[in-house]
Amino acid sequence: MSDNILEMRSITKTFPGVKALEDVTLNVKRGEIHAICGENGAGKSTLMKVLSGVYPHGSYTGDIYFDGQVEKFGSINDSEDRGIVIIHQELALIPYLSVAENIFLGNEQRSKGVIDWNKTNAEAAKLLARVGLDENPVTPVNQLGVGKQQLIEIAKALSKKVKLLILDEPTAALNDQDSAHLLDLLRHLKGQGITSIMISHKLNEIEEIADSTTIIRDGKTIETLEIGPDLTQDRIIRGMVGRSLDNRYPDHEPKIGEEIFAVKDWNVHHPTQQDRTVVNNAELHVRSGEIVGIAGLMGAGRTELAMSVFGRSYGSKISGEVRVKGKEVTLKNVTDAINAGLAYVSEDRKHYGLNLIQDIKTNTTSAALGKLSKAGMVNENEELKVAEDYRKQLRTKTPDVHALVGKLSGGNQQKVVLAKWMYTDPDVLILDEPTRGIDVGAKYEIYTIINQLADQGKGVLVISSELPELLGICDRIYTLSAGNITGCVDRKDATQENLMELMTKVKD
Structure with missing residues (x-):
C-alpha cells in the first residue's frame, strides 16, 4: 500500500x-x-x-x-x-x-x-x-x-x-x-x-x-x-x-497632532440582559495621526465598545460622552456616526461589512452614496471612477470593479471594506480585527494602508487579538478586561507580557 x-x-x-x-x-x-x-x-x-x-x-x-x-x-x-x-x-x-x-x-x-x-x-x-x-x-x-x-x-x-x-x-x-x-x-x-x-x-x-x-x-x-x-x-x-519579508510591519514615523477623538464615562449594557454591564466607565482618546490599539481577551468587551460608540450598533442603556475634534457629538444611529466623521470596519466583514452578492463598485460607494447623487439619482460614471481609483490605490487583485465581492479572497474583500469607509472621508477609523483570516503578504499591505491613513491626519483605533500586531503598528495600546479599561501603554514600553498582565487584571 x-x-x-x-x-x-x-x-x-x-x-x-x-x-x-x-x-x-x-x-x-x-x-x-x-x-x-x-x-x-x-x-x-x-x-x-x-x-x-x-x-x-x-x-x-x-x-x-x-x-x-x-x-x-x-x-x-x-x-x-x-x-x-x-x-x-x-x-x-x-x-x-x-x-x-x-x-x-x-x-x-x-x-x-x-x-x-x-x-x-x-x-x-x-x-x-x-x-x-x-x-x-x-x-x-x-x-x-x-x-x-x-x-x-x-x-x-x-x-x-x-x-x-x-x-x-x-x-x-x-x-x-x-x-x-x-x-x-x-x-x-x-x-x-x-x-x-x-x-x-x-x-x-x-x-x-x-x-x-x-x-x-x-x-x-x-x-x-x-x-x-x-x-x-x-x-x-x-x-x-516569492520574496523575503524581513520586517512584517512597515516602518512608520508618526506625525501626532491634537486630540481628534475621545470617549468618556462610557457604559454599555447587554442588549437583552440589561442588568449585565458589558462596558464599564470606559475612557480613551486618540490624537490625529495616531494609531491606538485595544487589546483584550475574547469577551473583554472590545467589539461591544466599538459597536456601541458607532451609532449604538450594539447594547442597551448606553451612556457617556463622545467627542470628535473637541466637539461633543450625539450618535443615535449609524448615520449620525458617519456624519460625525466616524467609520467602523467590523470584525465580521462578510456579515456586517459587505454585500457579497453585489460588485466591488457598489460596495465601495455604499456608505457615502450622497456624494455621488443628485436629485436622487446616482452618477454611475462617477461611481465607476471612484471604485476604480480605490481598486488601484489599494491594489485590490481583480480584473475590474464589476467583480462580485463574494468571489474575492479574504484579503481583497478587506481592501474593499477599507475603500468603502475611506470614501466617507472620516476623521476617525475604528478597525476591528482588520487582518483576520488574511495572509502575511496581504497583512503587510493593510498595515501600509493604516499608516497612510494616520499620515493623512486621521485617528485610527485598532482592535486585534494578535498582540504582535498591536505591538508592531500601534503608537499606544489600551487594555480591556471584563469591560474595564485596565491600562494604557506606550509602544516603547509595551511587551506581550505586560499587556497580558493588564488584559487579565481584575478591577479593584
Whole structure:
C-alpha cells in the first residue's frame, strides 16, 4: 500500500477569464497532518473544493487518487462516501437546530423510516465525547460559541467515517484557548489514524502541529516542505510571497497632532440582559495621526465598545460622552456616526461589512452614496471612477470593479471594506480585527494602508487579538478586561507580557 493516502496530479481549474489552478500537484501521506499555505487568492480553497467534489469531475483537468484508487467525484456526497470530509471556513451549521440534529443532518438515524431520536441523541453524545465537548446534544447550536461550533463540525465529520479531514482556516475566528483545544484534537485524531489537511495563515500553528506543508502561489505548486526545527516561518513566507519579508510591519514615523477623538464615562449594557454591564466607565482618546490599539481577551468587551460608540450598533442603556475634534457629538444611529466623521470596519466583514452578492463598485460607494447623487439619482460614471481609483490605490487583485465581492479572497474583500469607509472621508477609523483570516503578504499591505491613513491626519483605533500586531503598528495600546479599561501603554514600553498582565487584571 502506498505511503500516500492522497495524490492530486496536474490539477488545472479555470473560471471565466481566470486560471485559478495550473498544473497543481499535492501528495499527502497517510496519517499525517498536512498544511497548505499561500497568499489569499493563491488557489488553496479552490484546490480543496476540487478534491471534495464541490467542483465536480469534468469541471477541471487532472487526476485524483485516493487510497490507491482513481476518483471522479461528481458531488460532495461522492467524496464523503469515500471518507473525505471538508469543513469550510464558513461553518455549515443550522443555528436553530440542535447539536444532534446538525451532526446527523442528511445522515439521519432511522428506524423503520422514522428518525430514532433516542439513538440520534445517544450517538451524538458519543461523538461529542470524542471531540472533547461536554454539551447536551439537544442544545440549539446558536447558543454555543464559534469554538464549540467548530468542534461540532468535526463531530459531524466523524459520524461519516472520515479518513481524510480537510479544515479551511479552522482557527481564524477562535481565541487562543479554543485554538489550542482544536489543535490538540487534531493530534488526537492523528493518533486514531485520521489524516488531516489544514489550510491556515497562522504560521506558528503550522510549525506546532503540521508534519509537512505544501506552498501554493498564484495557482501553482511551489514546493512541499517537511516541518522541523530547521524550517523557519521566514522560509515559509518566502515561498508564499516569492520574496523575503524581513520586517512584517512597515516602518512608520508618526506625525501626532491634537486630540481628534475621545470617549468618556462610557457604559454599555447587554442588549437583552440589561442588568449585565458589558462596558464599564470606559475612557480613551486618540490624537490625529495616531494609531491606538485595544487589546483584550475574547469577551473583554472590545467589539461591544466599538459597536456601541458607532451609532449604538450594539447594547442597551448606553451612556457617556463622545467627542470628535473637541466637539461633543450625539450618535443615535449609524448615520449620525458617519456624519460625525466616524467609520467602523467590523470584525465580521462578510456579515456586517459587505454585500457579497453585489460588485466591488457598489460596495465601495455604499456608505457615502450622497456624494455621488443628485436629485436622487446616482452618477454611475462617477461611481465607476471612484471604485476604480480605490481598486488601484489599494491594489485590490481583480480584473475590474464589476467583480462580485463574494468571489474575492479574504484579503481583497478587506481592501474593499477599507475603500468603502475611506470614501466617507472620516476623521476617525475604528478597525476591528482588520487582518483576520488574511495572509502575511496581504497583512503587510493593510498595515501600509493604516499608516497612510494616520499620515493623512486621521485617528485610527485598532482592535486585534494578535498582540504582535498591536505591538508592531500601534503608537499606544489600551487594555480591556471584563469591560474595564485596565491600562494604557506606550509602544516603547509595551511587551506581550505586560499587556497580558493588564488584559487579565481584575478591577479593584
